[in-house]
Amino acid sequence: MRRVFLGLFAMGSLISLTAMGSPATAQTAPNQAKQKEYRIERSIPKEGIACIECHKKESSAIFVDWAHSRHASANITCIDCHKAEEFDPDVSKEHYKQYERSDQLFGRKEFKVPVTAVVTPKDCSRCHPDEAKQYSRSKHANTLEIIWKIDPWLNKGMNSDFERVSGCFHCHGTIVKTKDGKLPPDVWPNVGVGRINPDGSRGSCTSCHTRHRFSVMEARKPEACGQCHLGPDHPQIEIYMESKHGDIYTAHGDEYNWNASPGTWTPGVDYRGPTCASCHMSGAGSVLTSHDVTERLSWEIQAPLTVRPENFKPFPAKTNWKVERDKMKAVCMQCHGKLWVDDHYAKLDRVVKEYNEVYFKPAKAKLDELYAKGLLDKRKFFDEKVEVEYYELWHHEGRRARMGAAMMAPDYAWWHGFYECKKRFVSFMEEANGLIKHNRKAYRALDFPNATGNTTKPPEVLPKGK
Numbered sequence: 375m376r377r378v379f380l381g382l383f384a385m386g387s388l389i390s391l392t393a394m395g396s397p398a399t400a401q402t403a404p405n406q407a408k409q410k411e412y413r414i415e416r417s418i419p420k421e422g423i424a425c426i427e428c429h430k431k432e433s434s435a436i437f438v439d440w441a442h443s444r445h446a447s448a449n450i451t452c453i454d455c456h457k458a459e460e461f462d463p464d465v466s467k468e469h470y471k472q473y474e475r476s477d478q479l480f481g482r483k484e485f486k487v488p489v490t491a492v493v494t495p496k497d498c499s500r501c502h503p504d505e506a507k508q509y510s511r512s513k514h515a516n517t518l519e520i521i522w523k524i525d526p527w528l529n530k531g532m533n534s535d536f537e538r539v540s541g542c543f544h545c546h547g548t549i550v551k552t553k554d555g556k557l558p559p560d561v562w563p564n565v566g567v568g569r570i571n572p573d574g575s576r577g578s579c580t581s582c583h584t585r586h587r588f589s590v591m592e593a594r595k596p597e598a599c600g601q602c603h604l605g606p607d608h609p610q611i612e613i614y615m616e617s618k619h620g621d622i623y624t625a626h627g628d629e630y631n632w633n634a635s636p637g638t639w640t641p642g643v644d645y646r647g648p649t650c651a652s653c654h655m656s657g658a659g660s661v662l663t664s665h666d667v668t669e670r671l672s673w674e675i676q677a678p679l680t681v682r683p684e685n686f687k688p689f690p691a692k693t694n695w696k697v698e699r700d701k702m703k704a705v706c707m708q709c710h711g712k713l714w715v716d717d718h719y720a721k722l723d724r725v726v727k728e729y730n731e732v733y734f735k736p737a738k739a740k741l742d743e744l745y746a747k748g749l750l751d752k753r754k755f756f757d758e759k760v761e762v763e764y765y766e767l768w769h770h771e772g773r774r775a776r777m778g779a780a781m782m783a784p785d786y787a788w789w790h791g792f793y794e795c796k797k798r799f800v801s802f803m804e805e806a807n808g809l810i811k812h813n814r815k816a817y818r819a820l821d822f823p824n825a826t827g828n829t830t831k832p833p834e835v836l837p838k839g840k
Contacts, residue, residue, distance in 0.1 A: 518835050533824060535560070655667060
């Protein structure tokens with residue numbers, strides 16, 4: 375287990391690190407640039423000073439980013455997060471060479487310390503235990519497990535391993551392992567929310583709190599979520615920007631108090647219209663802040679069949695949907711009246727019911743019939759047109775209809791949602807009924823490209839018994 379010594383000694387001397395600008399003098403005019411300094415006054419060991427001095431020269435942008443962070447204000451330095459045990463598998467052997475440099479004052483063995491590039495939620499938990507615990511039980515931290523349980527692209531090997539690395543795993547996370555003492559490019563760099571780390575923890579805090587400033591402001595803005603939540607299958611950022619909430623953010627976002635301390639960010643005081651974080655994570659009224667984005671959900675609207683979160687078989691939430699709905703309503707009612715909020719949820723429930731009963735269940739029953747009659751080949755997925763039509767009905771249009779309704783974006787609920795559902799449903803049924811009527815097997819694409827992905831479920835993601 376990685377351990378970082380936090381019993382740091384007090385320093386008797388004062389070291390001044392110039393981040394930018396030229397030296398200021400007594401004669402400097404008021405409108406001229408002043409010297410900006412990061413001052414090390416206490417509680418930083420010599421190894422930490424070596425990190426700072428070296429990175430200040432070798433990677434100045436990292437130094438400046440860190441120097442502007444709350445970590446720097448609290449004298450939390452590189453080694454507090456990156457220091458490892460010598461026996462840890464992800465220790466950087468290359469970094470040891472930095473302590474053999476004659477051209478660098480701090481490039482001497484006396485400053486040598488094992489470090490790793492992989493900073494994990496377990497590392498962050500030393501100072502942020504509640505946040506790490508909440509995050510660990512969320513769908514974010516466990517999303518790699520979820521997709522390995524349900525995703526046909528992985529389970530049927532319908533994309534290549536490299537397509538997964540450059541696409542799917544960029545957001546969902548890789549399984550970080552070393553090869554010949556190094557982190558290979560098929561697992562690193564990666565800040566996926568469900569990344570499996572060498573210490574057994576899941577996720578990456580820097581998915582939202584980007585290195586090395588770890589800004590609360592950045593994580594509160596919708597663009598942080600929009601890195602992954604976009605596109606045809608889960609366009610939350612587009613949906614949000616279409617909604618009235620997004621419109622208010624666009625108009626007044628530059629007036630929000632983004633830097634309010636955690637737990638104090640207050641609707642109506644610090645911001646006028648909510649962001650993704652406001653509704654799903656931040657505290658409001660009697661609702662406490664949480665890093666578990668699975669909380670406050672009363673429907674699993676990304677699933678093929680909409681179910682309650684605790685009934686989502688790949689990853690059942692350890693929550694009660696009624697309790698969580700009341701939490702979200704309490705957040706909504708910081709800005710809206712009770713009738714407004716109740717009626718919104720009544721509409722969402724009706725959308726869920728119509729999607730489930732009118733579109734998904736009949737399509738799923740028809741797909742099962744085709745398989746039962748031997749008219750579709752079960753060995754692969756996506757290599758027959760009707761399979762693609764079924765998949766996109768729920769994974770694209772069906773999600774957009776439900777998510778558009780949940781987040782009050784009518785264009786996505788209708789034109790990008792149910793309107794497209796109708797077209798897809800008709801096309802699917804026409805193809806399926808034609809196959810059944812003529813007892814004809816579906817055309818299977820023998821030249822389906824790059825269906826070479828490994829289909830073995832990784833034990834790190836799916837431990838025995840799961």
